[in-house]
Amino acid sequence: MSVSHPKYEQHYADGKARRQDCSRTRQAECSLAKDRDVLALVESTSQGRVPTLAPLRYARMRVSPFTFFRGMAMIQAADLAAGPDSGISLQICGDAHLMNYGFFASPERHLVFDINDFDETHPGPWEWDVKRLAVSLVLAARSRGFAAEDAHAMVQRLASTYRRRTQVFSQMSQLELWYNKVGFEQLLSHATDEAMRQQLLKVADKARSQTQERLLPKMTESEDGALRLRDNPPVIFHLDEPGSPLAACDDWLGADSVAKVGGMLEHYIATLKEDRRELLQRFRLVDAAFKVVGVGSVGTRCLVLLLQDDYDQPLFLQLKEARASVLEPFTQQCVHGNQGKRVVFGQRLMQATSDLFLGWTRSDDGRHFYMRQLRDMKGAPALETFASAEELASYGQACAWTLARAHAKSGGCAAEIAGYLGQSDKFDLALADYAQAYADQVERDYQLFDAAVASGRLPCAAQVK
Template sequence: MSTVPHLKYEQHYADGKARRQHCSRARQAECSLAPQRDVVALVESSSQGRVPALAPLRYARMRASPFAFFRGTAMIQAADLAAGPDSGLRLQICGDAHLMNYGFFASPERQLVFDINDFDETHPAPWEWDVKRLAVSLALACRGRGFGDTAARDTVLRLASTYRRRLQAFSQMSQLDLWYCRVGFDQLLSRATDENMRQQLQKVADKARGQTQERLLPKMTDSEDGALRLRDNPPVIFHLDDHDGPLAACDDWLGADSLAKVQGMLDHYIGTLKEDRRELLQRFRLVDAAFKVVGVGSVGTRCLVLLLQDDYDQPLFLQLKEARASVLEPFTQLCVHGNQGKRVVFGQRLMQATSDLFLGWTRSADDRHFYVRQLRDMKAAPALETFANADELASYGQACAWTLARAHAKSGGCAAEIAGYLGQSDKFDLALADYALAYADQVEKDYALFDAAIRSGRLPCAASPR
């Protein structure tokens, strides 16, 4: 890290500071709402193009709590943020940087790292949109765990302070040092002052290390006549040729040639990889494919899990996940990548410290776009209910803020400008806390409207989410 301020750094820092004239840090507290805002209509519109039979499951998962509803409605906050002030500094952002989209996963060198792990909505946009989504999710999590608004405000203040201080430090690093920088498990563990938090981090890390391809095999497959087949668990996992499944009324993947269609997608995907990884993938053969329902906001989008094996019958599980247009696109700029899966891959590679060895993209015969990655390769994150107190949750929020600051510094090349805008005082921190609590109030109101639409029968809802 540089210890002597450079003339260019000072200029960039001053440029960022000057942006306060356009949007003061105090204005970041404004909780603006999109014009002609209809929450239920927005939820309904977000279901267009998804598998209709899975809408009740999606709504059931969103109905679990205001926090779950918030996870499934990134498009609502995106519209609201676009209606409010911003610093004018745009870069590649995550687009859905809520608390549960961070976690551990393996680097190609098999080291356990902590980073953002979901980039479905990644797109160029104001950097503070990510920070605000993370802050609101933290406030909602505090409320959901019963810690109260005083604790919620304190956790957001700690998050904001961490982001600001880390961004300041990253802004003074060389571009190569920044590119190589990562947040590892050992770093997080060494900075955890609370013993309970240390134990929780260790528990999650142990779980992550157990999420290997070999250990997935007995959990997800059965042997039929000497051949492996993915195990059905409807409506969460089911085969494409299941004529009684959710795809029966809407999808052209049905039929005896469904695996051949998947092979075509796989061939296109392999062509997007670097030559050495292409060579590696060609040593595996496709054995089986099934539809897999994932997440909260992604329920109803097409997502496949593929089972491949090498000549020694060792497994490789890949996930093909549908990539739709980012919820940020209507408020910023059109996608420039020609394939929404490529957009996701580009954003992920740009923002993450290290990315999945098999990250790539493809398209289906009906021109749906997908990105591809390994399934559960040493991936794990703490569940919300495991945080015993507000201090543990605040510490986790600070870890997320740390890695978000690194991601923004790496992706935009304008860390000095953001640092100049944020400054050394806590003005932005206080504004963010005000915004987070005010918008958390709005999310709870929106959730009530969503719940009423379910109770009235306007929105279908499964009896119990799975």
């Protein structure tokens, strides 16, 4: 596309004009929600979850300010809503922190790098995603013991990458943008740090090994000649186990759990495209078990389903509860009628390519869910593997690159965002200042949370699994 096209020029000018209402330097403001009560927010996000898993959730959040930040997207959403924004809204991730990116397989079995968690996806200002990513980068840098000036420089590089990539994406046609992917080889070729290159290679190798066949011996065991998912409470357990975390406090699905899971599976299959429905109908449900996942999702209802075809080859699916997005109270009501459908819509719209088996369903008690493959060639670096500030900075830039692509694809307004950002580093500097200031606030919030755990107000497991 020619960048001199009058429509492009108009969209770019519209974005530039938005600086009059919200200058780029205002993006440094660290606003806080009115009547802010951190502990009340923490407790509110536990409502509706499995009560006996709350101590495990709080234990995972208590590891560090970074894990607390991961587990409480609601707090920053409320604070961002109280602050300035550019006025350009689109479908955003809603929880675009550093650990929600990684490699996974495209339907063609190629490794791509993209956002991999869309539980909070919802319409909102694009910069909310960028700010969540930036703050997570500062918190990650602090947890690794890197200098404050290094963390500040990391965010500047992240912002510059987002700005420059958005400019490139704004000059693409809509079809070219729709087909654009950040592939493994492409990402590797842009890694300037050798240690970062080696880490990418290691993570990619791990991702390639995460196949359904290799999961089978890790996830299952034989019982009376039939396969059964292996229990590892409180992380994985069967719903009908007398001593399971759900037994004493939660009758979700009740005694006839297998039949009810089968009904949810049938509703899910109906949401898939015709060829994928045909494929899924060639599998039979063998077993289902509750699986605790992540940090922010602990306590929500999640299942692993084991299916097999006529040759007893496996397919692992994950059924995950979808609650209302943390952005919804501050933006607009969900329009999809099912929170699982909201997640699927946002994921398909933002990702370059999505899981073949991505769909949604509901349970008889009115809960909403989405479904996808479990660990299909998925891999991401662990925070503790970043040995240098340069490695972490490079990874932050990779995340910013794919976030810019996701925003350009989901909103169709990359030219307007590019016009707002401009060619200078004003936004870069503002974002770096905001990220440092808000990371300080997160650490203060964490101290309140930690004290509430120590006092017994919030129950906490003795060990984290």
